Amino acid sequence: MLNLQAPLPKDLPSFFMTISLVLSVILLGELLIRRFSVSAFVVRKIIHLGMGIVVFFVPAYFTSNFYPLLAGLLFLLLNGLNLFRGWFLSLHSETVEPGGQQGLSSYGSMLFPFVFMLLALFLWDDNKWILQSAMLVMGVGDSLAALVGSTAGRRHIEHLTESPKTLEGSATMFVVSFLLLLMCLFFFSGDINGALASQPFWIILLFALFLALVATAVEALLSRGLDNLFIPVAIAYVLYVLEMNHTVQLGNFIVGGLLALFMAVFSVKVKFLNNSGATATFLLGTTIFGIGGIAWTVPMLTFYLLSSVLSKLGKKRKAKFDLVFEKGSQRDAGQVYANGGIAWILMIVFSLTGHPAVFFAYLGTLAAVQADTWATEIGTMWPNPKAWLITSFREVPVGTSGGVSVPGTSGAFIGSLFICTSALLVNVGWLYEFGVLPSLLLIGLSGLAASLVDSFFGATVQAQYFDPIREKVTERTHSIAADGSLVENRLLKGVPFVNNDLVNTLCALSGSALAYIVVVNLGIF
Structure with missing residues (x-):
């Protein structure tokens, strides 16, 4: 349940320490970019990674969620203003495509503190470990995937999302997510009371592999920083349901997820779905088959x-x-x-x-x-x-x-x-x-x-359009001419969007x- 707790005076030192630490990292990033010409993209991703680690330790230093939420709100406002003003290059969100080219504008810097606040409101009382695990995977896994994909990515995944993804970047996301999730599941084993409690090692290992695949699919499917929101939400949701909904069995969840994976792969092979459709189907199927x-x-x-x-x-x-x-x-x-x-x-x-x-x-x-x-x-x-x-x-x-x-x-x-x-x-x-x-x-x-x-x-x-090449009414916004060029169709009726x-x-x-x-x-x- 949503819960905003009362502020506690004993949390104030931790609050000021956290604010000072984050601001110091941002200022150091600005120095590296402006004075030493370090890549702004690399600095942003390193800060992103560092914030994932900082957030992981936040619950250990605070009793109430009031001051962590206040810190999140302050940085949400700062990142929002920076998105329009461009004060800090180390925070200015902008995707980079494989090979280093400038990509799409991103809202990831704002979604990071937002999703932390969201999870802190819901999970602070009894499930802090879920908050910590979800934010750590997003902060570290997503950053390393972006760094590897932009610098070493060679094999592109076609028809996935508007921001190009590579096999190398997705593989990095999967491996890092798996290792972090496995670590968290064992580190927090004393706090787990639901379906994950008292499970044999091989089941926990299989579950960590599978949840890492879910996180990787979310990261691969989304662009413009939306993965900063949906990676931790997806991980937190799965862990929360297994923890709180006692009708959901871990074995059934894994089997359901494997069925969804098979269906997604099969759909691509028989051309029912393209890569983006198969990835979305895997995530949808995992939820419905594994939980329902x-x-x-x-x-x-x-x-x-x-x-x-x-x-x-x-x-x-x-x-x-x-x-x-x-x-x-x-x-x-x-x-x-x-x-x-x-x-x-x-x-x-x-x-x-x-x-x-x-x-x-x-x-x-x-x-x-x-x-x-x-x-x-x-x-x-x-x-x-x-x-x-x-x-x-x-x-x-x-x-x-x-x-x-x-x-x-x-x-x-x-x-x-x-x-x-x-x-x-x-x-x-x-x-x-x-x-x-x-x-x-x-x-x-x-x-x-x-x-x-x-x-x-x-x-x-x-929206319905007129295709001037074939002289037909169509739902398509563009047509392809005989020479391969793209021709814009004329809107006949309806609303364009x-x-x-x-x-x-x-x-x-x-x-x-x-x-x-x-x-x-x-x-x-």
């Missing part, structure tokens, strides 16, 4: 397998629509977030609350994205289909954003029923308590209604909201 167990795993696998296979069927018939849709059948991280992000969040909420209505919302969001996928795939595969715009019922070409058809709408409802049926087959007790037929109707109609919501947004606010991924997210959200509201209002649970 079979009740949450089977519906997700049902959506993933059926929708992925369906997207590959009738490829010749659907080929004429490839230039209409914003993206192809090989999904990226954005599409994984759009289709599975709400389900991911609901799994996290359930792991912290345990409320059955959240599970119905989970089925609702999977039914929504399944319905949307099936409506599109079946609607475009059907021989000689007809489609009508949902807002005016005017006949439009199949594949038009906002268009609905009888085969597509029927497919949406049937796809939604598959989601609920898969949960019934693994004997989820809440569904039988709610009633088999009511559950099927609720989830089926939630998916169908959400697919219509998707069509409505597609017809009204989703409202793309297919955002509309899919709204679809997923509406399906979950409908199912959740109905279940809560009926008051069965």
